[in-house]
Amino acid sequence: MIAALIARDVRRAIGGAAWLPVGFFLLVATLVPFAVGPDARLLARIGGGALWIAALTAALLPIERLVEPDRADGVLDQFALHGLAEESVAAAKIAAHWLTFAPLLLLAAVPGSLVLGLGADALRRSLVALAVGTPALAALAVAVAALTAGLPRAGALAGMLLLPLAVPLLIFGAAAGGDGGSGALLLEAAAALLITAGAPFAAGAAIRASRT
Amino acid sequence: MKPLLRFEAVALRRGGRLLFEGLDLKLGPGEALHLTGPNGSGKSSLIRLAAGLLRAESGRVERTALALADAAPALDRELALGNALKFWARLGGTSGKLDAAIAAMGLGELADVPVRLLSSGQAKRATLARVAASGAHLWLLDEPLNGLDGDGVERLDALIARHRGLGGAVLAASHAALRGEWARLELGR
Numbered sequence: 001m002i003a004a005l006i007a008r009d010v011r012r013a014i015g016g017a018a019w020l021p022v023g024f025f026l027l028v029a030t031l032v033p034f035a036v037g038p039d040a041r042l043l044a045r046i047g048g049g050a051l052w053i054a055a056l057t058a059a060l061l062p063i064e065r066l067v068e069p070d071r072a073d074g075v076l077d078q079f080a081l082h083g084l085a086e087e088s089v090a091a092a093k094i095a096a097h098w099l100t101f102a103p104l105l106l107l108a109a110v111p112g113s114l115v116l117g118l119g120a121d122a123l124r125r126s127l128v129a130l131a132v133g134t135p136a137l138a139a140l141a142v143a144v145a146a147l148t149a150g151l152p153r154a155g156a157l158a159g160m161l162l163l164p165l166a167v168p169l170l171i172f173g174a175a176a177g178g179d180g181g182s183g184a185l186l187l188e189a190a191a192a193l194l195i196t197a198g199a200p201f202a203a204g205a206a207i208r209a210s211r212t
Numbered sequence: 213m214k215p216l217l218r219f220e221a222v223a224l225r226r227g228g229r230l231l232f233e234g235l236d237l238k239l240g241p242g243e244a245l246h247l248t249g250p251n252g253s254g255k256s257s258l259i260r261l262a263a264g265l266l267r268a269e270s271g272r273v274e275r276t277a278l279a280l281a282d283a284a285p286a287l288d289r290e291l292a293l294g295n296a297l298k299f300w301a302r303l304g305g306t307s308g309k310l311d312a313a314i315a316a317m318g319l320g321e322l323a324d325v326p327v328r329l330l331s332s333g334q335a336k337r338a339t340l341a342r343v344a345a346s347g348a349h350l351w352l353l354d355e356p357l358n359g360l361d362g363d364g365v366e367r368l369d370a371l372i373a374r375h376r377g378l379g380g381a382v383l384a385a386s387h388a389a390l391r392g393e394w395a396r397l398e399l400g401r
Binding site: 072075 | 260263264265266278279280282283284285286287288289290299300302303304
């Protein structure tokens, strides 16, 4: 059953606009050299952090299509009638969102790092750090989407909710991308694990609470 | 015989307003209950309560596996109608019943049409076909006649009659009259 849910969400994401967040990610990364100037040393120093900010803003874009259409269309109710726990539905949505979001984001990080003038080593570290962080970004997106589903101005509210919650990821992820010798990657992995494990429960409770 | 749906002294409160209290009802195999009452009297809320999508303020609700048709079709808008229905039939493990349900609601020629292009009456037929294909013994229908034309109403009546003949039960909220023998429950008096 869960596999059918994941397959459905993956199909809808690919048929929808899975490339949109990634295009946005590249766009934000491209803005950085325009904003701080073409100084290669400066760019290389801030490039890892800039990639993370681009990734966080890109994670906001798909939020409105993750849960709200299914809530409004009665699909979440029908899942409940089929005996599926809201937490399972949320976990399936997280898995499906991660599958359609993370690989494209990692792929786009390569040209993104070229724009920012990152070296091969820094690119490798940034890719590892981003890869470790993407499950948590997907989980946060689904949890926030569930919390804001059905609310007016949900898009703006989602940004206000998601970005502060992603700060631990940002701190450790950007640090892991900058310095491979520090323990930042382990701390990032711990933060990502906590977020990914907790998100289905938060999202499940939010879906139940949104029923009227 | 064990009832398919039973309410015992159920009270429901929505938004601070008590919609009903001390409500008892029982639906056994072959039985059907027509829910009436003015707008806002709690018909849809009672159906969502019966479905387990709302919690009662007090009292007990017991139910078997059920299927719900309300204003939301719950069919993927970008899929062809046949495939959108197939998703739910597969999820419930009742794919074998789908073709008969599609034919019963007269949707055979629309199976390849994307759900987003269906008219509201066609979407209503599709919603009812989803319920008919579910294999559930208990059907909860919220305003099932909305948008249906004369042919659609006749098909629904036939579908309900067959379902009851096979030992199923139906709880329907509707302002319009429903054909066949129905027990009646009027809310909001």
